[in-house]
Amino acid sequence: MAFTLTVNGRQHSLDVEPDTPLLWVLRDELGLKGTKFGCGAGLCGACTVHLNGQPARSCSTPVEMAEGAEITTIEGLSADGELHPLQKAWVEQGVPQCGYCQSGQIMTAAHLLANNPSPDREQIVTAMTGNLCRCGTYPRIVAAVESVAGGVGQYQPAGEDA
Amino acid sequence: MAMNRRDFLKVSTSASGGLLLALNLPGCASVQTGYEPETGEWKPNAWLELTRDNDIIFTLDRVEMGQGTYTGLTTLIAEELDVAPEAIRVEFAPVAPEYRNPLFGLQLTGGSTSVASSWQPLREAGASARLMLVMAAARVWRVEPGQCKTEGGYVRHPNGLDSMPYGKLVELADKEVIRGDVPLKPRSQWKYIGRQAGRLDAEAKSTGQAMYGIDVELPDMVYAVMTRSPRYGGLAVSFNRDQVRAMPGVLDAFITERGVAVVADRYWRARKAQEALAVEWDFSEAVGLSNPDVFKHYRQAAGDDPGEDERVDGDPEAVLEKAGTLVEAEYEQPYLAHATMEPMNATAWYRDGGMEVWAPTQAPDLGRIAAARHTDLSPDDVTIHTTFLGGGFGRRLTQDYIEEAALVAYRVKVPVKLIWSREEDTRHGFFRPAMLHRMAASLEDGQLTGWDHQIVGPQILDWYVRNAAPAQYPWAPKLLYGTLGRVGLMVEGIATPKDISAIEGAIGYPYAVPNVRVRHTHTDPGVPITWWRSVGYSHNGFAVETFMDELASQANEDPVSFRLKLLESEPRHRRVLERAAELAGWNQPVPEGRARGVALFKSFGTYVAQVVEASIEQGGIRVHKVTCSVDCGQVVNPRIVEDQMTGGIVFGLTAALNGEITLDGGEVQQSNFHDYRLLHMHQVPEMVVDIVDSEEPPTGVGEPGVPPVIPALGNALFALTGKRQRRLPLKA
Ligand code: FES
Ligand code: FES
Numbered sequence: 001m002a003f004t005l006t007v008n009g010r011q012h013s014l015d016v017e018p019d020t021p022l023l024w025v026l027r028d029e030l031g032l033k034g035t036k037f038g039c040g041a042g043l044c045g046a047c048t049v050h051l052n053g054q055p056a057r058s059c060s061t062p063v064e065m066a067e068g069a070e071i072t073t074i075e076g077l078s079a080d081g082e083l084h085p086l087q088k089a090w091v092e093q094g095v096p097q098c099g100y101c102q103s104g105q106i107m108t109a110a111h112l113l114a115n116n117p118s119p120d121r122e123q124i125v126t127a128m129t130g131n132l133c134r135c136g137t138y139p140r141i142v143a144a145v146e147s148v149a150g151g152v153g154q155y156q157p158a159g160e161d162a
Numbered sequence: 163m164a165m166n167r168r169d170f171l172k173v174s175t176s177a178s179g180g181l182l183l184a185l186n187l188p189g190c191a192s193v194q195t196g197y198e199p200e201t202g203e204w205k206p207n208a209w210l211e212l213t214r215d216n217d218i219i220f221t222l223d224r225v226e227m228g229q230g231t232y233t234g235l236t237t238l239i240a241e242e243l244d245v246a247p248e249a250i251r252v253e254f255a256p257v258a259p260e261y262r263n264p265l266f267g268l269q270l271t272g273g274s275t276s277v278a279s280s281w282q283p284l285r286e287a288g289a290s291a292r293l294m295l296v297m298a299a300a301r302v303w304r305v306e307p308g309q310c311k312t313e314g315g316y317v318r319h320p321n322g323l324d325s326m327p328y329g330k331l332v333e334l335a336d337k338e339v340i341r342g343d344v345p346l347k348p349r350s351q352w353k354y355i356g357r358q359a360g361r362l363d364a365e366a367k368s369t370g371q372a373m374y375g376i377d378v379e380l381p382d383m384v385y386a387v388m389t390r391s392p393r394y395g396g397l398a399v400s401f402n403r404d405q406v407r408a409m410p411g412v413l414d415a416f417i418t419e420r421g422v423a424v425v426a427d428r429y430w431r432a433r434k435a436q437e438a439l440a441v442e443w444d445f446s447e448a449v450g451l452s453n454p455d456v457f458k459h460y461r462q463a464a465g466d467d468p469g470e471d472e473r474v475d476g477d478p479e480a481v482l483e484k485a486g487t488l489v490e491a492e493y494e495q496p497y498l499a500h501a502t503m504e505p506m507n508a509t510a511w512y513r514d515g516g517m518e519v520w521a522p523t524q525a526p527d528l529g530r531i532a533a534a535r536h537t538d539l540s541p542d543d544v545t546i547h548t549t550f551l552g553g554g555f556g557r558r559l560t561q562d563y564i565e566e567a568a569l570v571a572y573r574v575k576v577p578v579k580l581i582w583s584r585e586e587d588t589r590h591g592f593f594r595p596a597m598l599h600r601m602a603a604s605l606e607d608g609q610l611t612g613w614d615h616q617i618v619g620p621q622i623l624d625w626y627v628r629n630a631a632p633a634q635y636p637w638a639p640k641l642l643y644g645t646l647g648r649v650g651l652m653v654e655g656i657a658t659p660k661d662i663s664a665i666e667g668a669i670g671y672p673y674a675v676p677n678v679r680v681r682h683t684h685t686d687p688g689v690p691i692t693w694w695r696s697v698g699y700s701h702n703g704f705a706v707e708t709f710m711d712e713l714a715s716q717a718n719e720d721p722v723s724f725r726l727k728l729l730e731s732e733p734r735h736r737r738v739l740e741r742a743a744e745l746a747g748w749n750q751p752v753p754e755g756r757a758r759g760v761a762l763f764k765s766f767g768t769y770v771a772q773v774v775e776a777s778i779e780q781g782g783i784r785v786h787k788v789t790c791s792v793d794c795g796q797v798v799n800p801r802i803v804e805d806q807m808t809g810g811i812v813f814g815l816t817a818a819l820n821g822e823i824t825l826d827g828g829e830v831q832q833s834n835f836h837d838y839r840l841l842h843m844h845q846v847p848e849m850v851v852d853i854v855d856s857e858e859p860p861t862g863v864g865e866p867g868v869p870p871v872i873p874a875l876g877n878a879l880f881a882l883t884g885k886r887q888r889r890l891p892l893k894a
Binding site for chain 2: 016017020021024027028031032033034035036037038039040041043044046073074075083087090091092094095096097098099100101102103106125126128129130131132133134135136137138139140141142
């Protein structure tokens with residue numbers, strides 16, 4: 001079936017079965033590999049993208065449901081070629097370990113900050129807790145979001161000058 | 163091929179990580195070094211390439227799976243080359259003898275060995291390249307090399323004015339010959355080692371640009387999925403081939419040694435066709451085990467066979483027999499899955515008599531053997547391209563997923579990517595073995611006088627040898643692979659190093675007890691197993707450190723001072739324990755409703771003590787805080803050490819609170835993250851990591867954070883409730 005999708009501000013026409021998860025359309029039809037496959041069941045958040053500004057699990061979103069929506073992926077998070085402030089914070093804090101979950105983490109955090117520019121720690125944890133990280137980068141994720149949110153992280157990396 | 167027996171069976175000196183096959187693999191092409199006038203590229207050694215255009219490329223031969231080799235090993239070479247790590251481009255190594263891990267004789271990343279094994283060779287590689295560049299510049303300027311300095315990719319003239327970029331010197335440098343040893347920088351001159359530095363791969367991994375195995379894209383690529391026997395060892399007999407082949411997009415469907423493969427033009431179409439599959443299986447050779455059988459089997463074995471003595475000090479039997487107070491306990495640990503965030507996958511392309519494979523693998527040279535296994539190819543015909551790994555934890559030391567992609571590619575002759583679903587990844591993994599531990603100890607007036615630790619369960623070599631033994635004889639016909647595996651097992655401990663995967667951490671029992679016995683009852687229920695982050699330490703840590711806690715409480719002693727008294731001659735153990743206790747406020751009152759527990763465990767040469775503060779709230783265990791002190795010798799990147807500790811703690815807590823793979827009639831009952839649960843952010847405690855400042859040689863950090871947290875939490879729960887938990891996962 002033919003679909004028109006708007007991804008990162010660009011329109012794409014494609015022909016796929018309507019129940020194909022958006023995840024595989026983004027990755028394999030449009031070559032946007034930054035969105036990851038983790039569980040395929042809405043349980044991990046690795047595949048998180050924005051649909052009309054709302055976080056969505058693309059592994060569990062049939063492409064037909066995404067037609068007409070503004071879709072944003074990690075590749076389109078920052079429109080101007082600069083890194084998004086969260087991405088800068090991720091680099092500064094050295095958040096990623098294996099990195100596989102991090103696109104999803106950043107997309108979830110970006111949605112949080114878009115709606116609440118200065119969340120406290122509890123709000124951050126509540127917003128982020130559906131995104132799994134097997135490497136356990138959670139403390140750095142919190143610190144990175146807090147650094148952008150202007151909060152002061154209590155979390156002190158060892159060896160860093162206090 | 164002339165090669166004597168000693169060459170083959172070079173016994174590795176370190177038994178770190180329980181990875182033990184030290185093999186010499188003939189037959190791989192070596193890395194070409196030297197200067198290439200056409201391209202202006204100079205390779206002073208296997209790891210470095212410097213170009214006329216001032217590019218510096220480092221070939222990373224230990225895979226990056228999150229543990230930080232991409233940053234850490236680059237830092238080592240950058241330090242001696244005297245350039246910023248950020249100025250170096252990192253490429254993943256192909257398979258070549260130069261890139262083998264000297265501790266295993268295989269090109270393998272595991273056992274928390276990367277920094278330790280690369281510490282000397284990589285610094286020497288950087289230093290010798292720098293020296294050759296300096297010698298070349300000195301020759302041009304007619305000055306003494308010793309008077310020249312280097313900085314930021316330039317050689318500086320002694321006059322302080324002139325300088326030449328490395329790129330200008332590469333051709334000349336190639337002609338220089340170093341006589342004698344290459345001096346390494348003294349610690350006082352380090353600019354990058356030990357400095358707080360970020361991760362070189364952080365930006366690629368924060369922008370979706372890092373390429374993992376699952377992201378590989380080739381022209382006209384097709385997709386494959388594999389339906390494996392629900393029980394280990396079952397074989398596909400037949401399936402509804404015509405029906406499946408008629409499904410949209412399906413290109414092929416066939417029975418393989420690994421199950422039924424479905425190949426389609428799109429991944430989702432392959433999955434949908436898979437749903438329509440009806441397979442008839444032959445289970446006559448399959449494992450039909452159910453969970454209670456596993457421990458029944460172990461108990462039976464433990465009674466029938468006292469086990470092989472792995473360590474005996476004094477006369478433990480006699481001492482235990484006439485013990486004043488005899489304390490006994492049994493601990494059970496379940497099978498565990500790795501649950502890497504990136505599911506197993508590999509991409510393969512068979513053409514012109516050769517096979518190319520792209521894969522997230524921890525052991526690319528074993529990947530070649532796996533790819534060749536079910537084809538007419540030899541491992542030499544296989545090229546492996548390693549990508550970033552979305553987690554490894556030991557799972558990707560076993561190459562079954564490469565085997566599958568390759569056997570499909572061999573048939574379809576176009577590039578094919580084979581992806582496992584999460585459910586397949588959970589069910590068809592190779593697990594951390596379930597283990598039983600029987601402990602006994604004697605106390606006389608509060609003094610620990612005897613210790614007997616019986617470990618009951620399989621060893622990993624029995625499974626891994628299938629992968630690794632043929633690597634020893636790559637010219638051997640594949641028909642012999644099975645035989646080679648059996649021979650490999652027969653010579654284990656005699657001609658090859660002993661597999662210590664079941665006993666590591668138990669034989670190294672550090673406490674000063676005069677009578678110690680550690681023994682292993684070797685028995686295997688037939689469930690596939692492999693290395694899992696911290697391997698034998700993961701279960702021995704729980705048994706040893708929980709039992710120590712039981713003994714402290716029997717002796718009416720504080721768990722920290724009970725341990726310290728037995729560590730008089732173990733200064734590094736003592737130090738981390740004292741520091742963790744101090745930092746955690748061990749002697750201060752615990753907040754209302756909480757309790758603390760402690761554990762101390764050395765693994766992979768690294769000493770870690772952890773204090774856990776926990777409570778039980780609304781019927782669930784809540785971990786509030788973990789304080790960790792680590793001594794891993796010289797630190798290359800303190801931030802990565804800290805991340806590996808906190809990551810290890812989260813990994814260990816996940817096992818302690820949730821981790822369990824269970825079997826029913828040979829079928830794994832868990833499938834996805836709803837029933838094989840990982841820790842969520844809201845469950846993660848506050849974590850404090852203290853790193854001991856040390857000039858000892860560096861040791862690993864990827865795994866040692868895992869073992870102590872599991873008993874430390876159990877011990878905290880005992881302090882809280884007075885009830886001892888002897889089986890994992892822990893219950894509220
Ligand atoms: S892959 Fe979509 S939630 Fe896990
Ligand atoms: S960084 Fe590896 S899963 Fe999150």
